[in-house]
Amino acid sequence: MELKVLNKTIQVQKKSYNRTIKRIIIFVASSVFLSFIILLSLRFGSVRFSTSEIINSISNKQVSAGRNIIVNIRIPRTLLCIMVGANLAVSGALLQAVMRNPLADPGLTGVSTGAGLAAVAIMLAFPSMAGFLPFVAFLGGAAASIMVFTLAWKSGIDPIRIILAGVAVNAILGGGISLLTVLYSDRIQGALMWLNGSISGKGWNNVSILAPYSVVGLLSGLFCIKTANILQLGEDVAKNLGLNVNNSRLILSIIAAFLAGISVSTVGLIGFIGLIIPHISRLLVGSDYRFMLPLSAILGSMILLFADILSRTLFSPVELPVGIIMAIFGGPFFLYHLRKRGAYKI
């Protein structure tokens, strides 16, 4: 009898031990994979470099055309992908905790269409102000998400009302974007690239603008891990545990909108990352945000980098907007996920 109990205890410990090991392996593997993809991102493009050329040009101060491409184009572009991918994935993960809905996506807060309308207005109607584009796009995103939250607020934030308000606001602003593109159909080329998300032609100035905001946003996201976990237990349990559910939902949504806002205002609209990365992350390490949220950031960077490499190599020298790649590959994945939903591996 004693032995049986002891055996059971050992089994139980073994199981939790296995889970921890599995999580560690996944984190190590995804970090290694991310480094590998970063290297690929530096190597591939319209001009290809070998690894030694990259190391040389980073360590060597000598000015050359190759070094110029690596230092002033490839590195900032890679850094942007890392930040934007992480921002969007974390944003989506936080929103999914708020909504307790697997379809929650940063776009739901109105932030993407808001930024989109503002950006398209600048590009098409006021091209002379193009320098202010990221700033104006951010304001547009912020205004739209404030609109969604105001509409959704009724003595508290109700996830269903956010979703409905988000859909409505997105429809209205999306109509605005369509209207502008029809009215200024002669200038649509640049706007089209932006609306589908494009990381080409970005440099160190974009990195230096985005980096501090990303750090602030991602760190705030990390501070929400406990709250996100408790929100997953449902409203009544969260309230019972002393969590102010309304404030928590609002704070998490604001951080999510902020992360998505700074990202789309820099690189344009990139869909699917905020939607699918948290799901992949959950499949790999489970729904505990202590593991799921950091892994989402890593995977978000990884997938966006990968999509960006494809976007500049598939039809080289033509570059595709990375948003198109994400949609083409993200859509089928999402369908696959729908078919086998509920199967958590851990």
Place this chain on the structure above:
Amino acid sequence: MIFASNLKIAYEKKIVVDKFTLDISKGEIISLIGPNGSGKSSILKVMSRLMKSLEGAVHIDGKDIHKLSSKDVAKQLSVLSQYHSTPPDFTVEEIVRYGRMPHQKWYETSTKKDEEVVNWALKQTRIYDLRERSVNSLSGGERQRAWIAMALAQKPKVLLLDEPTTFLDICHQIEIMELINRLNKELNLTVVMVLHDLNHAIRYSSRIVVIKDGKFVAQGSPEKVLTKQLLRDVYNVEAEISIDQRTGKPVIMPVGLCHESGLEQ
């Protein structure tokens, strides 16, 4: 210990409870009973600050629960709702650990004391061996014990339960009721619960409170309150009441519905 005074509860504009007052002393097991839609669950929700009342107040040890911080309330009172949902991979131990949340600052992780309390709660509810299982893989009764363990990890003085035995078979119903009874006796935990099963209410509560259409009808010891006449008035049910030889408590045996014309066969 808990004093609910003059509660008026409404959803939108529909008033579901009016002028309800209840004073609960330490160590009692109180069952709120009444027909469906009588407002008993709403009363439980207001008493546990999950919901606000339109009028009236709930005091715990003399302090208004809506004026205390939600976290301070969570250290004294724990409420178990009827429905629960968790992410499919959360384990029993993880769920129970969240019960320590009210005792931690937002940046703190589990201390040694927290772990001790979690293990204690798991043992009290006899699910220590199930602690690594995911909550969703448990049977209904085990799952309910896991949630009670989470509530215990809060180290509350009062436990409020909304129909803790619905969805359970008769064996697990008794198991849960016995557990609640034991926690009340051994830990001197005050228990307030909404129950549908009148015989459970009689067997396990020290006091029964009857509610109909959002209004207080009667309260007192089970033997005194649950009379044939009360069952007719409140539930529209004709019942035989006998005395159980072993417990000395009444047992209700419904025989049919009653109408103005009398007993319907």
